[in-house]
Amino acid sequence: MTDSRIILAADDNRQIRMLVKAALNSLGHEIIEAEDGEQALDLAIRRRPDLVLLDVTMPKLDGWEVLRFLRQRPETSAVRVMMLTTSAQRVDLEHGTSLGCDDYLTKPFTPAELRKRVERMLAE
Numbered sequence: 001m002t003d004s005r006i007i008l009a010a011d012d013n014r015q016i017r018m019l020v021k022a023a024l025n026s027l028g029h030e031i032i033e034a035e036d037g038e039q040a041l042d043l044a045i046r047r048r049p050d051l052v053l054l055d056v057t058m059p060k061l062d063g064w065e066v067l068r069f070l071r072q073r074p075e076t077s078a079v080r081v082m083m084l085t086t087s088a089q090r091v092d093l094e095h096g097t098s099l100g101c102d103d104y105l106t107k108p109f110t111p112a113e114l115r116k117r118v119e120r121m122l123a124e
């Protein structure tokens with residue numbers, strides 16, 4: 001990997017954010033963190049990440065609301081978004097696809113799985 005990208009990891013669970021950072025560390029990208037939906041939206045607008053990993057259940061704004069706002073704003077409308085869901089939320093994925101999420105990953109996921117999916121998304 002030659003070019004460094006910015007990845008926004010938005011999850012209210014600190015352990016998940018740490019897992020994401022540890023899993024993606026070897027790819028050499030800058031990883032920024034948000035612990036609620038408002039912070040995620042704010043960072044996405046200010047830092048223009050290449051990829052957003054977006055938890056569904058977060059305080060203030062949930063992941064679907066953040067996704068909707070991202071798609072509405074010209075400066076973030078094209079950002080790649082991978083939703084982090086639980087198996088119980090899979091039923092919502094049709095909804096998520098209509099809102100414009102590019103991919104989703106069901107928790108719990110392994111570091112290798114996350115790394116593979118992120119590399120694939122950034123290569124597209």
Ligand SMILES: [Mg+2]
Nearest residue numbers: 012055057058
């Ligand atoms: Mg959550």
